[in-house]
Amino acid sequence: MKRKNxxxxxxxxxxxxxxxxxxxxxxxxxxxxxxxTSENFMGLSETGSGRPRKVLESLRKDYExxxxxxxxxxxxxxxxxxxxxxxxxxxxxxIQPKWISDHLCWTGVKGENLHDLLPLPFTKETFDHxxxxxxxxxxxxxxxxxxxxxxxxxxxxxxxMTEWDFLSEISKSADxxxxxxxxxxxxxxxxxGFDPVAYLKAxxxxxxxxxxxxxxxRQGDILVDTxxxxxCDEVWDLFRASVKLFGSISTMVEWDAKIPDFPILRAEVGKxxxxxxxxxxxxxxxxxxxx
Amino acid sequence: MxxxxxxxxxxxxxxxxxxxxxxxxxxxxxxxPKGERxxxxxxxxxxxxxxxxxxxxxxxxxxxxxYAEAYFSRILECMEKDFSRTQKAVGKxxxxxxxxxxxxxxxxxFTSIDEVGSRFPGFIxxxxxFPINEWVKELxxxxxxxxxxxxxxxxxxxxxxxxxxxxxxxxxxxLVHPSVTLLxxxxxxxxxxxxxxxxxxxxxxxxxxxxxxxLAIYRLGDEVTWDELDIxxxxxxxxxKNQVPLEDAFSQIQDVSPDIISKTFSRWxxxxxxxxVLNESNEVKI
Numbered sequence: 001m002k003r004k005n006x007x008x009x010x011x012x013x014x015x016x017x018x019x020x021x022x023x024x025x026x027x028x029x030x031x032x033x034x035x036x037t038s039e040n041f042m043g044l045s046e047t048g049s050g051r052p053r054k055v056l057e058s059l060r061k062d063y064e065x066x067x068x069x070x071x072x073x074x075x076x077x078x079x080x081x082x083x084x085x086x087x088x089x090x091x092x093x094x095i096q097p098k099w100i101s102d103h104l105c106w107t108g109v110k111g112e113n114l115h116d117l118l119p120l121p122f123t124k125e126t127f128d129h130x131x132x133x134x135x136x137x138x139x140x141x142x143x144x145x146x147x148x149x150x151x152x153x154x155x156x157x158x159x160x161m162t163e164w165d166f167l168s169e170i171s172k173s174a175d176x177x178x179x180x181x182x183x184x185x186x187x188x189x190x191x192x193g194f195d196p197v198a199y200l201k202a203x204x205x206x207x208x209x210x211x212x213x214x215x216x217x218r219q220g221d222i223l224v225d226t227x228x229x230x231x232c233d234e235v236w237d238l239f240r241a242s243v244k245l246f247g248s249i250s251t252m253v254e255w256d257a258k259i260p261d262f263p264i265l266r267a268e269v270g271k272x273x274x275x276x277x278x279x280x281x282x283x284x285x286x287x288x289x290x291x
Numbered sequence: 292m293x294x295x296x297x298x299x300x301x302x303x304x305x306x307x308x309x310x311x312x313x314x315x316x317x318x319x320x321x322x323x324p325k326g327e328r329x330x331x332x333x334x335x336x337x338x339x340x341x342x343x344x345x346x347x348x349x350x351x352x353x354x355x356x357x358y359a360e361a362y363f364s365r366i367l368e369c370m371e372k373d374f375s376r377t378q379k380a381v382g383k384x385x386x387x388x389x390x391x392x393x394x395x396x397x398x399x400x401f402t403s404i405d406e407v408g409s410r411f412p413g414f415i416x417x418x419x420x421f422p423i424n425e426w427v428k429e430l431x432x433x434x435x436x437x438x439x440x441x442x443x444x445x446x447x448x449x450x451x452x453x454x455x456x457x458x459x460x461x462x463x464x465x466l467v468h469p470s471v472t473l474l475x476x477x478x479x480x481x482x483x484x485x486x487x488x489x490x491x492x493x494x495x496x497x498x499x500x501x502x503x504x505x506l507a508i509y510r511l512g513d514e515v516t517w518d519e520l521d522i523x524x525x526x527x528x529x530x531x532k533n534q535v536p537l538e539d540a541f542s543q544i545q546d547v548s549p550d551i552i553s554k555t556f557s558r559w560x561x562x563x564x565x566x567x568v569l570n571e572s573n574e575v576k577i
Contacts, residue, residue: 039403043442050442050470051513071402077299084402109302113399114309114362115407118302121343125298153357155345158295192345221349224357 005249006144007177007209010064010098012273013252014265021055023262031266033064033098035210035252039071041095042087053094060095066210066250067097068179071113074133074147075106075120085140092141099209101146101179104130104167121156122166127173134174146177146209151184151216151225155192163188164202171207178203180249181212182239183231187223196238205246213239213272214254228257230268239272243279251276296340304340307332309358312395316352329395366394366407373408373438376487377415377431381423389415389423405442408435424495426478433480433517436472436508440515443470446566461538465531466567466575470510473529477503481519511562523547524555534569 011032016024018040023029041056043049059065071084092100105117120126138145149167161169171178180203189196215229231239231253239251253269296304311318311333322335344351367390371378378386393414399407412432415423446468474480479502486493505525508517520528523544530540544552559565567575 040405042403044403044406044409044439045401047439047442047444047469050440050445051510052442054445054513075298077302081402106302108399109299109306111400112306112310113401114306114358115365115399115404116309116358116361118305118309118358121298121301123295123298129298153354154351156301157343157345193347219357220353222354222357224361 003204003206005206005209007099007146007250009248010066010250012269012276013064013066013250014269015068015252015254015256016056016059017256017259018052019259020262020265024059025055027262028062029262029266031063031269033066033250033252034059035066035068035254036095036097038067038069038088038091038100038102041067042084042091049091056095065095065097067092067095067100068148069100069102070115070117071107072102072137073107073113074102074104074137075118075126075130076109077106077129078109078111080133080136082140085137089141092143099146099177100141100143101148101177101210103150104147104170105150117150119150119152119154119156122159122161122163123156124160127161127166127170130170131174134170134176138174138176144176146179147171148179148181148212149184149188150181151187151191151223153191153222153224162194162202164199168203171204176207177209178207179210179212180208180242181214182242183212183214183216183235184225186232186235186238187216187225190223197241200238200242200245203246208246208249211239211242211249211251212254213251213269226257227254231271236271236275240275240279243276248276248280293338293342296343300337301340301343303336305358307334307336308341308355309362310394310398311359312391315355315359319352332395332398363391363394366390366399366404369404370408370411373405374411374431374434376484377427377434379487380427380430380483380493385421385423388421389418392418392420405438408438411435425500426476426480426483426495426498429474429476429478429480430483433474433476433484433506433508436474437515437517440470440472440508440510443468443510446563462536464534464536464569465565466569467528467532468509468563468566470508470515471528471532471564472508473525473532474506474508475503475522475525476506477501480504481506484517507564509562509564518558520555521547521551524552528559528564531565534573 013033013035014031016034016036036056041049041052103117106120107118108114185196185199213231214227215231216223217226217229251272255265308315308318324333327333341351367387370390393411396414397410401407412435415431416428477500479498481504483498505520505522506517507520507528527540527544569575
């Protein structure tokens with residue numbers, strides 16, 4: 001029996017990016033929610049949060065917001081950064097996001113931040129390390145977080161599990177959600193040679209709270225998660241497969257480099273809306289035929 | 292094959308190989324070079340863990356290169372945005388070298404990439420590996436002040452409510468908006484900034500030391516902006532920022548007409564540079 005999803009379906013959203021602030025404020029585009037990158041609204045260490053915080057507070061009046069971080073570094077072997085978590089908690093108290101997410105990765109060690117989403121070996125040691133830290137973060141924030149599968153260009157010979165089993169088991173043991181990045185699944189399936197649909201089928205659907213779609217680029221034989229292009233056909237196909245498997249889940253498009261005008265971005269996420277509508281209508285038609 | 296690496300050792304090794312300034316291939320071929328200024332950044336921290344990275348149809352060094360390139364290019368892109376005029380001043384190639392040197396000395400310890408450049412103005416003021424015009428150092432400081440103003444605390448202002456009381460109390464002390472940074476330059480920085488912003492070519496001979504200027508950088512509404520101030524008025528604003536009472540703040544002003552003083556003061560109020568009145572306990576009373 002299919003379990004009830006732990007997260008509400010917010011509908012269709014977009015990643016909030018600074019070139020679009022004015023457009024959104026003036027035209028109030030028809031969208032259900034925005035995802036804001038947490039660190040962009042947490043300010044600098046020795047100052048406040050300035051203009052970005054004002055923009056987010058204003059946007060919050062009209063839209064649901066989710067916070068998506070890039071520096072939690074949940075997989076790092078450094079101590080958890082509680083000064084970062086305190087600022088994140090303060091931001092969450094102010095903005096009241098529907099949820100907070102970050103990535104299943106590490107971003108630095110020995111106090112340095114490489115500002116990249118670095119891959120982890122899928123070992124028992126990593127597993128235990130992550131579960132313990134996710135519990136601590138969730139206890140501190142007082143809420144269940146979501147963790148996103150990342151794109152990777154290397155894998156480790158000593159990994160003991162597949163990525164999809166690792167992600168599934170982590171989410172269950174740590175009682176957290178999954179932010180499923182369909183583009184990252186596709187990129188990794190090409191880079192490491194696995195079946196992306198098998199990946200999706202292995203995931204616990206009730207824990208998938210949000211879906212990311214994005215574009216990528218090719219560097220030689222490797223796909224790189226650059227977020228600088230439209231979503232490709234293969235990723236749309238995989239997204240359609242995910243809707244068939246999991247139903248309609250809060251879905252958004254990320255675009256972080258060579259950012260187009262807002263209407264182009266809105267049209268891109270409109271394709272996701274179309275696929276969701278198509279697949280859920282097909283499903284309800286089947287149900288009524290069976291009835 | 293050696294013993295399975297611990298997660299910690301693996302991360303330390305990956306950090307080294309991704310951030311070694313020479314790039315992955317050179318770092319792997321010479322993991323302990325001699326005579327580098329920032330030796331630890333060039334030195335493999337323990338034994339190599341390369342053998343633990345899958346090395347199928349694509350070489351593991353090629354795969355690691357993607358992370359190494361992304362590390363540098365992501366930070367460079369951010370600093371090019373934050374220090375766009377500084378980059379124009381030194382040229383793209385020299386700026387890239389400067390950032391590479393900067394990252395050796397000050398690798399990011401920040402959770403926000405927007406903060407990575409915070410020590411850059413200080414770094415280039417000490418930098419002497421290749422010649423940099425002295426005024427570039429102050430230009431970089433100006434640009435970082437811009438970023439700080441962008442992120443400075445928000446403070447809502449109600450001008451009309453307290454404007455009348457300014458005239459009546461000479462002991463009044465003011466709250467200067469948290470975004471305001473005052474910068475006194477030995478160079479004609481205002482002229483330089485205007486030239487860069489208008490995409491005009493710069494002839495360094497036109498900019499002489501001693502033709503200094505005084506600037507106030509601040510946030511106006513949602514945008515950061517700046518004013519060039521007469522040195523006397525700059526000192527007044529500095530005094531007000533230090534919470535000196537109104538009368539004393541203006542006491543040393545010379546050679547500025549009362550009309551200009553009045554107009555400047557009104558501008559500061561209207562633009563929110565002065566955004567509140569302080570009581571005896573230094574609390575804001577608007």
